[in-house]
Amino acid sequence: MLISNTTAIHVRDLRKTYIVPEREGGLKAALRSLVQRKSREVRAVDGITFEVSRGEVVGFLGPNGAGKTTTLKMLSGLLYPTGGEVSVLGHTPSRRENDFLRQITLVMGQRNQLVWDIPAIDSFDLNRAIYRLPAADYRRMRDELIELLDLQELMRKPVRNLSLGERMKVEMAAAMLHRPQVLFLDEPTIGLDVTMQRRIRAFVAEYNRRSGATVLLTSHYMADVEALCRRVIVIHHGKLLYDGDLGGLVERFTAHKTIEVTLGSNAVDLSSYGEVVAQDGERATLRVLKAETSRITARLLADLPVTDLVVEDPPIDDVIEHVFTQEMIR
Amino acid sequence: MSASLDFYLTQMKTAIVVQFQYRVANYFYMIGMIAEPVVYLVVWTTVARAQGGTVGGYTAEAFAAYYIVWTLVRNMNIVLTPYAWENRIRQGDLAAELIRPLHPFHFDLAYFAGWKFVAIVMWLPIAVALALIFKPALDPTAGEAAAFVVALWGGFFVRFGLLWALGLVTFFTTRVSAVFELYFTAELLLSGRLAPISLMPQWVQGLVNFLPFKWAFGFPIEVLIGQLTPAQIVTGLLAQAAWSLFGVGLVWLLWRPSLRRFAAVGG
Numbered sequence: 001m002l003i004s005n006t007t008a009i010h011v012r013d014l015r016k017t018y019i020v021p022e023r024e025g026g027l028k029a030a031l032r033s034l035v036q037r038k039s040r041e042v043r044a045v046d047g048i049t050f051e052v053s054r055g056e057v058v059g060f061l062g063p064n065g066a067g068k069t070t071t072l073k074m075l076s077g078l079l080y081p082t083g084g085e086v087s088v089l090g091h092t093p094s095r096r097e098n099d100f101l102r103q104i105t106l107v108m109g110q111r112n113q114l115v116w117d118i119p120a121i122d123s124f125d126l127n128r129a130i131y132r133l134p135a136a137d138y139r140r141m142r143d144e145l146i147e148l149l150d151l152q153e154l155m156r157k158p159v160r161n162l163s164l165g166e167r168m169k170v171e172m173a174a175a176m177l178h179r180p181q182v183l184f185l186d187e188p189t190i191g192l193d194v195t196m197q198r199r200i201r202a203f204v205a206e207y208n209r210r211s212g213a214t215v216l217l218t219s220h221y222m223a224d225v226e227a228l229c230r231r232v233i234v235i236h237h238g239k240l241l242y243d244g245d246l247g248g249l250v251e252r253f254t255a256h257k258t259i260e261v262t263l264g265s266n267a268v269d270l271s272s273y274g275e276v277v278a279q280d281g282e283r284a285t286l287r288v289l290k291a292e293t294s295r296i297t298a299r300l301l302a303d304l305p306v307t308d309l310v311v312e313d314p315p316i317d318d319v320i321e322h323v324f325t326q327e328m329i330r
Numbered sequence: 331m332s333a334s335l336d337f338y339l340t341q342m343k344t345a346i347v348v349q350f351q352y353r354v355a356n357y358f359y360m361i362g363m364i365a366e367p368v369v370y371l372v373v374w375t376t377v378a379r380a381q382g383g384t385v386g387g388y389t390a391e392a393f394a395a396y397y398i399v400w401t402l403v404r405n406m407n408i409v410l411t412p413y414a415w416e417n418r419i420r421q422g423d424l425a426a427e428l429i430r431p432l433h434p435f436h437f438d439l440a441y442f443a444g445w446k447f448v449a450i451v452m453w454l455p456i457a458v459a460l461a462l463i464f465k466p467a468l469d470p471t472a473g474e475a476a477a478f479v480v481a482l483w484g485g486f487f488v489r490f491g492l493l494w495a496l497g498l499v500t501f502f503t504t505r506v507s508a509v510f511e512l513y514f515t516a517e518l519l520l521s522g523r524l525a526p527i528s529l530m531p532q533w534v535q536g537l538v539n540f541l542p543f544k545w546a547f548g549f550p551i552e553v554l555i556g557q558l559t560p561a562q563i564v565t566g567l568l569a570q571a572a573w574s575l576f577g578v579g580l581v582w583l584l585w586r587p588s589l590r591r592f593a594a595v596g597g
Binding site for chain 2: 106125129131
């Protein structure tokens, strides 16, 4: 395969199929399974193709069970693909060469990679030894990460005594000590409060800016994706649904716009203008067909005592939910 | 080489720090483990006294020596149980280990080796107490003592390698317990754990030389209690080296196919 120097991740027709045993409930089925076992083929990833350039931050989206984590595991060398091509930084991940593993990291939200019973500083030292980091480089990077993530107070506490948010920050720092060139982040902000989510996001953005590392991020929080990723890849049932910029996703998958209108008076019936999504005193939110937006805006301004009017695309959360729901209906 | 040594020392230090955090739990675990050899010791001592003082050449004091050394060897024999693999796979810990540029075999070996230093320190007062109660006949030469230290670690390496390889069966079948139980039953009977090998029938004594269990357990005890000639000690140490290499070889052969089978879906 011929891959450009600027490509960090190359995936072509990637597939992963699991054979899952299947059996009905009850004694009869249990006895039958003694002689005749049934199994089913599950295509977790079904022929996806994409490329990610060096330094790019890409959101990898999909509902639960879409195949996101399986893909990340194949990209990081944890799972063998059933078929297709994968290359990360010029390496075939499934070969699991140490030179490859030293250049990547995989952070899985709520999965603990630190030693639970000892202070994080000791786990950091263990990572130094595992990644064979020269002492001076290690100290420099460690201190940089401690400062970036504000970890000074946390480093000497046993990991088990840290809150979930604190632990996630420390986990993130531990995963970056070896200055990885590719970051696979699987739900890194899951379960965290809004402030901590922001902190992690800011850190990822800063690390990307400083090191030029490539980031592939899965998250159910669209705020993560909006803050970090210009490009998103959407998969569902193991297939690629969309690969492009966030704005394009909205353009392609939504036929509606939102009009937020503030009127000079209460209790006006707006149902003839569009679907009333919310109404609170003088303020109302309407959902209208994209093609009708100009006409309805003009009508609202002409017919009613409008004091304020804003036309917006629907929130990205709603768009994504809409995409997945439509796919499920098919 | 120096990077590997650095890793081993750092991981051993980590294990020592972690295990000292759990010193009370470790003590309770150790005290629980002492019950087993004390039962054997009381039974064999009673039998010896009933038979006029000895059984198969063992006096009550020789049995005391055997089973007190037994407690140390048993502690050194504790390695990663093959049952741990199931949890490791299911809870995602293996994924975290596989992302590192280091074979998990090294990670575990260094950890358990570090733990042994804690086990030895904690064992010493227990050994003193047992010695005061049971008055063992233990008078090794300097050579036997030195050979014992090597054999003790040799036994650890033999058992570590074999059980690590056995744990890899988890990747190939979900019904692993039966395989593990078979191994542990054979080990209990043929290692010198239940009774000294020299009390077994002649054909069993011949058979155990060709199995790994004795070299991990009974052999180090026999070295220290002075039952072996220098030639037998050297042969035993060579057997330990051979079984350790066999374990490492098995891991080397099975690791890649095992990883290919590693197919944890989702998280």
